Amino acid sequence: MTLEAATDPFALFRDWFAEAEATEINDPNAMAVATVGADGRPTVRIVLLKALDDRGFTFYTNTQSRKGEHLAANQVAGINFHWKSLRRQVRVDGLVEPVTEAEADAYFASRPHGSRIGAWASQQSRPLDSRSTLEQAVRDTQARYADQAVPRPPHWSGYRVVPDRIEFWQDREYRLHDRIIFTRSDGGWDKGRLYP
Template identity: 60%
Template sequence: MTDDPFALFEEWFAEAQRSEPNDPDAMALATSTPDGRPSVRIVLMRLHGPEGFGFFTNLQSRKGQEIAANQAAALCIHWKSLRKQVRAEGVLQSVSTADADAYFASRSRDSRIGAWASDQSRPLDARETFLGRIEEATARFGDDDVPRPPHWSGFRLVPERIEFWEDREFRLHHRRLFTRQPHGGWSEGLLYP
């Protein structure tokens, strides 16, 4: 047992990387509009640790606009093969320029081209339009490096609450809740299933 939720997360995530057949880093991210209308989608967790859980996106996308208007968010990572999940609630903070640049540079060239070609979440009249924009961006950069677009960066969810859920027989699940304390550290308790 640990009193550090991030140490526990590292244990569970390492186990998921060994057992989960696809995308052990996939997480459902919930944001909302300024008037509280929720929106949820799957994103890939690309950063994790005591600073929080990070992902990257087009800042002009629906999620980017929702985050700009309301930084409160929640996430859920479910590992079906382990019968475990982690939920976190908190606020989203922008990642550093260095983190955004480093992750963007690690992506495949085609993914980097796609970040320039896509008006993520906005209406698209035909797939051919998007494919044409990919061709244009490919020609624009030629053999040169593809830099990170100014409208592409990332966020970390800095958790105020982290819940670890484990499936148990007869739905008598085990739930541990860590709550961030105002002056640092975490308190821990259990929740009824």
């Protein structure tokens, strides 16, 4: 689908994402997520897109992490996908909502055993005195769940970025890039073009 022909940003994203999955060497679902804390300062980090539907872009994390604290204070985020081999990026801005308990449970159950253990053992974003402390926490958690399924921790869930703005950027010669923007309106999406 070409930028000019696209009328649905989710359909265009799915096309571009499929191309990225075929060409990117590592993690085509990697996205930078920017949040804003109660102090008004932005922070950005890379996370992995784990679900996409017409509601939005979903990722999972420890809700007590710095990003979780930010999202509790300000339910907005910006995300950015950059696919260097394709010379493309997609920027998304929107409100953030928590996923349902059922969605979080289903995704957590699909994770590798070691990742489920890690969700319990890691106090994400908190100070850590040594690697050995983390490794001991992993051993302790493995022992606790040696003979049973690892349940989802109460502090581990997902967030969905519900976009009100999606911008598609395609590299062009002489920095005369194509930038197409979709803005949510009452009837769906308005489409426009931006100067490079």
